[in-house]
Amino acid sequence: MESDKTIATNNNPSPARRSWRSRLIVEPLTVTFMLAYGLLVTIRVEYLNKRLSEEANFTQPSTNTSVVCSLNTSSEEYDRYLEVQTQTSYWTLYLAVAQSIPALFSANFLGALSDARGRRIAMLFPIVGFAIYSIVYALVAQFHWSLYILFAGAIPLGLCGDFLTLVACSFAYVADTTTSKQRTYRMVILECLTTLGAGAGQVLVGFMIEAIGYPPVYYAILCIMVLCTLYVYLLPESHPSVTGKVPGEQPADIVPSPRSDFNMAKFFRSLADLFRPDPKGRCWKMISYNYILFQSILMIVSFLSTNVLFAEGEPFCWSAALIGIFNGLTFIFAGLGLVVGGYVLRLFFSDHCTMQISMLSFVACLVMTAYSKTNVVLFCGE
Template sequence: MYEPDTTAILAGDEEVKAYGSNFSLGHEEDTELPPPPPPTSRPSGPPFACPLPVSVEPVMFLSVFAVVLQAPLITQYLWDRISEDVGYNASKRSECGNSSAGPNALYKEVETLTAHWNLYISLAGFSVGLLVVPLLGSWSDSAGRRPVLIIPNLGLAMQIVVYLVVMYLKLPVAYFLVGRLLSGLSGDFNAILAACFAYVADTTDRKGRTFRVAVLEACIGLSGMFASIIGGHWRRMQGYINPFWLVLATSLASALYAFLFVPESIEKDPNAKLITIRHHKAVWHIFSTGASEGGGRFPRCKLWLYMLCFFLVVSVHIGSRELLLGLKVMLRWLEDSWVAVISLVSNITGLLVFSVADSTLLMFTGYGLLFFFVAATPVLRSKLSKLVSQSEQGALFSSVACVESLCYLVGSGVFNSVYPATLHLMKGFTFLFAAIVLLIPAGIIGSLRCLEMNERGDSTTS
């Protein structure tokens, strides 16, 4: 009796399976299978879990502390080094008698050179960061947020190492540009801003996003205030070196915290490339085609107008602080656009009082009217975030960070120029000018909110 060779049959079956799609029956046409989806990896967790209910807030706090602490120290060091180089000594001015013209000329030279070198150092970081920050921000949309929280902090640490070498060896101040460029090539503080706000957008819903953004803004204000308080006193007591060692330690601590305790917030694409023109195209795509979700009518126009509002508000609000409790209460009862309008009205009113204040009582009255003046910036960040998809948050907030960096240059330059030019006309004209500027974003935000309400009404009736 014939028995089939089971070994041969099994081998034949395995051959058919191995050939897969190359094996077809006579009456079937060859078909192309769709390409497999790109491989992604699930969000990876950090080595340790943070025991506190925070995520990127400590990264923001530590990074802001490092940046704010070093800024006045650099300016003062430049002043002292340039004074030493040109032979100017302020403590001996009173001993010069009739030759006071010489010291006055030297004083102006030191002041001019210090301002110029401060400008060169700022422009060095800003110009390089203008190219690198959008690259890193868009890359984080596919590669993950954690690398962009770590790399720029390491870049800031490298900058401080260069600064310390310059101070220890008393090298020419031009070497500060080397440290600034190293930090700019790694994304600088603007990349940290972009990654932190994008992380919050990843981990919050649309309803709770505004308050979480405000918490990050509060970290900026509180950390900056703390660094400003201790920086000047410490320099007077111990000089420059020890404060800069603290800046270095703080930058490294921020990078270490992000590595150890911050979980990834998005699904990573292992094939994501950093050096590609696609990342800059993604940023351009946002502003050229408009919002991809929640934009309603005229999405591109809304995106540009909200960005203009952000630019004007931040330019006026350099160094602002937060009032979280009031914001939390108002968001419970008001839509966030009206919260922003109330914030701007509060600011405008306080600035108008400052412009005419001629007594201490009026100055304190102005500060009282400014009780809610910083709520506009987290609202605007949240509104911008809601206009793009989750896969575009990094690209968006990298653009916002670049605009914010530009605000520091434009805001300080404009208002520092307006003050001396109008001092003979009106002492408080600078405050009046700031109040007039803030009327523009207040009108834009209110108009856009009314447009959104009309859009909702039209969609309901249709």
């Protein structure tokens, strides 16, 4: 009888105590990463404007841009100001394209890689990309290197998937580790934290530029990326193909072993098969989805960057701190609109119709911003 109890105990061992690392969730990583992204959105345009002003012998005011609005429109100084704004716009566009085009291809690779090898490895790519980006920009700002070196930061960032890859992996992580009842609630929380993190970074960056200058802000971003890397290392893997668990179960293995049957050559072949023509039109759908992704990244980067130049000029003449607050509110209201408006619209419209309504609202925002002449109208447009 005693031996039977022993066998039963061995066959049904009591559940082991969960490690504190197994209780970690992905939300702190996402909000911290988006805080760093919010810092980058404004500072890169501000720095370009500063450097191009120096090269054009145009003196930018240190704390308040209202000096620009006091320039005589027929003066040579005003012509230099217009030239600086034009060159800054061009540089912003070139860097945005250099960042967006590689992301068009890397996003597919990293998405498939996360399904095959787990979420954590895919999360590390954009973190490394942002670390390289911040190092390059910090060195250029500190040692006044050529602006062309900035492409050495923008291109690797795109190749690493940009910020959307980490955000997408975070949502996938939540889907892997929650039940159907928990999933919607956690998704909403994650979406709110994503926009709040980026918005907080936007608000902080203006005050940081005025207080400590450009290089320290880039080094602060690098430190944030180091913290994110450490958190990813501690974060348990979530994907069922790696953990062997079904979605909704708490991951038990802190550092699980990758799938032993994974074959890199087969992985690339299956990825290429997605773009091969087939009777169902999958190839064209994939091309269309990638084009939409490319346009989305390009519009987000370009719109937020253009806002900085637009608010610095006439008739607004905003300071860096006020521009940061403005861009921060843009992120926050966009997140609230996505959570509240997206939920309400989907009660009455299909997904495609909801997407079209969101596009029309963005067009309306662009039109209001373009024709804004007062601060109130500009804020209402956002």
